[in-house]
Amino acid sequence: MSMHVTVGPAALTPFLAAEPVQASTGPQILRPFARIKRWPRDQDIVYQGNSADDWYCVISGACRQYMVRPDGRRRIVDILLPGDFFGFTVETAHRFAVQAIAADTIVASYSRSQIEAAADADPLVARAIRERTISTIARLQEHLLVVGTMTAAEKVRAFLSNMFDRLPNRRGSGITLPVSRYDIADQLGISAETVSRAITELRVLGTIHLGSPRNLQTIEPRYLD
Amino acid sequence: MSMHVTVGPAALTPFLAAEPVQASTGPQILRPFARIKRWPRDQDIVYQGNSADDWYCVISGACRQYMVRPDGRRRIVDILLPGDFFGFTVETAHRFAVQAIAADTIVASYSRSQIEAAADADPLVARAIRERTISTIARLQEHLLVVGTMTAAEKVRAFLSNMFDRLPNRRGSGITLPVSRYDIADQLGISAETVSRAITELRVLGTIHLGSPRNLQTIEPRYLD
DNA sequence: CGTGTATTTGAACCGCCTCAATCCCTGTGG
DNA sequence: CCACAGGGATTGAGGCGGTTCAAATACACG
Incomplete structure (x- = not known):
């Protein structure tokens, strides 16, 4: 199964020397797959429990990713700004809800199955996704550090x-x-x-x-x- | 450079229906690239500021991923158990140190450039990595929720x-x-x-x-x- | 220019931190 | 197998910071 392919250095793009996110379009390479949508303030983009069929990228505005606890308290786990991805889940359903914070927040959505198929076919797509997931990790860790203060x-x-x-x-x-x-x-x-x-x-x-x-x-x- | 391989639906494994992590080896498909090493208790596996050339997977035992603040306080951002990956960074240097908690903690390390090259060549490798990064995101979000309590x-x-x-x-x-x-x-x-x-x-x-x-x-x- | 909401400020209470001492596990060596 | 040492865990007392409830003020939007 594992293919010991020899790949020359030329095939390696510098890790995370990604093109700066085009605030108006999301990552270049994913543009062909993007469905752009505009959201009003406080509107729900993803509901807690929604089937996790899509990935998303904030184009402009801002979003909050959160969960409401049974006691009524709201816990925000991520503030999403232009260029930030969300919707990566292990489960088949979204564990957190996401809603627009700013008026006229623009979000790109991508069919997960479509993107994954594209990633299988094009290593550059796979790399683009990998960069975004790793950026998400960095953001969460940074936040974790702050909350722990x-x-x-x-x-x-x-x-x-x-x-x-x-x-x-x-x-x-x-x-x-x-x-x-x-x-x-x-x-x-x-x-x-x-x-x-x-x-x-x-x-x-x-x-x-x-x-x-x-x-x-x-x-x-x-x-x- | 990008290989527009046509991949039929049959090539798509269900997202994250990944094989359970072999606690003794890490993900099957990455096994050929793994360098296994055993660590004593409280030994540093990754230093803060280390060049981020490798990715890691805990095989057995446990690790803490942390940072020591200037005031001497230690902030642990992740407890890593068998099957958990670490070392995914945006920067070229590790922002957090990692050390073994348990005696005889076994950790697999993978050359990042090697794994990335393999991912470029084999979509299944790319998927395996993607699954691990997404699992990391889930773990961090869960933790964020807890700390916010x-x-x-x-x-x-x-x-x-x-x-x-x-x-x-x-x-x-x-x-x-x-x-x-x-x-x-x-x-x-x-x-x-x-x-x-x-x-x-x-x-x-x-x-x-x-x-x-x-x-x-x-x-x-x-x-x- | 007015109204509703966001933000700021106040006061009292409670929970967590700090410093300290004691207890108890665990692992080592006899 | 047992005794001992050392670090981990628990408990105690006091002070401070953050929460809560409440009210006033400032801002933004129509």
Whole structure:
């Protein structure tokens, strides 16, 4: 079964020297398979328990991947920004729901069976998918590190810093947070009030500068890590 | 470069109906590439900052994937059990260290470039890797959910439940926890004392039964989720 | 320009962390 | 097989940080 094929170095593309994600289209090589759809704010893109037949890529806007616990608490496991993939599951059903955070969020969806067939036929497709799954792992691990942090202020600072790096910062006027304090709270596992207090604290300390509650102008490089 | 091979439906294996991991060898199809190595307890398998040239699979024993923060705190981002892969990175260097928890932990390593070349040549190899990356995502998301839980007792209960499902339970005599209270604490983001108190609480409540501190005989099915 | 929602602030309570001491398993050597 | 040593686990007391409930303020959208 295993084929000991000798493959020259020329066949190796540098790992994860992937083309930057075209924010408007998703990965180039998967474009032929993409079904583009636009979603209103707070609309459900994937329901918990949905059959996991598709993979997705955020094109613009933002999404939250989450689960609502029986006690009513919402746990956000991933904030998805343009270029981020989601929908990779081990089970045949989605364990988490995904919904648009921003108005007019654009998401590409791909038939899993179709993409997998394409991956079988074209190693470059397989590599593109592999890169995305590995990026997802990196994102989750980073988040895990943040959530594990002790103090609330440090959690919030790390979260904001992460957003600052991932979101476009045009003309140096800072970023626009796509998420509410409640979203931040549910992702960090703390209360919204504590998020607010932490942000106030960071502002007073001069660690961050806000233009408005959703506009983060500057943030000091991490002093912990 | 890309090989547009036409592959009929017969060539498609059902997604993630993968063969169960041979605990003694790792995935069958990757076996020809595996370099097997045995590690003593607390020995470093991967150092933080190491060049990420290899992927790994735990064959037997257990590992912790972690980072030590500047303040000296250790954050464990993943507990790796037989069948679990690690070493998937976006960067060219490992962001986390990995070390053996159990004595005589056996780990298979694979040259990343070699495996990627094999994946390019054989879609089944590519699928095997994809399955492992997706399993890693599932494990991290599960963990994220647990860490985000509010009370310490529930975190510990979820952790133990998770271990109970993942570890072999021979003759119904329960599982042997490969990790110390400190490991559990560092993974859940709480103190070791709190872990101990939570375990005592769960035992008093009858939620769990311990044969010894490391032997978990029974655990009630999750009442939350 | 007004209304509804998001955000901020306040006060009291509770749970977890910290520091410390004790107990008890486990593995080693006699 | 037993005694002992050493690390792991448990328990205790006190303080702090975060949650909760509640209210005021600020922002964004129509």
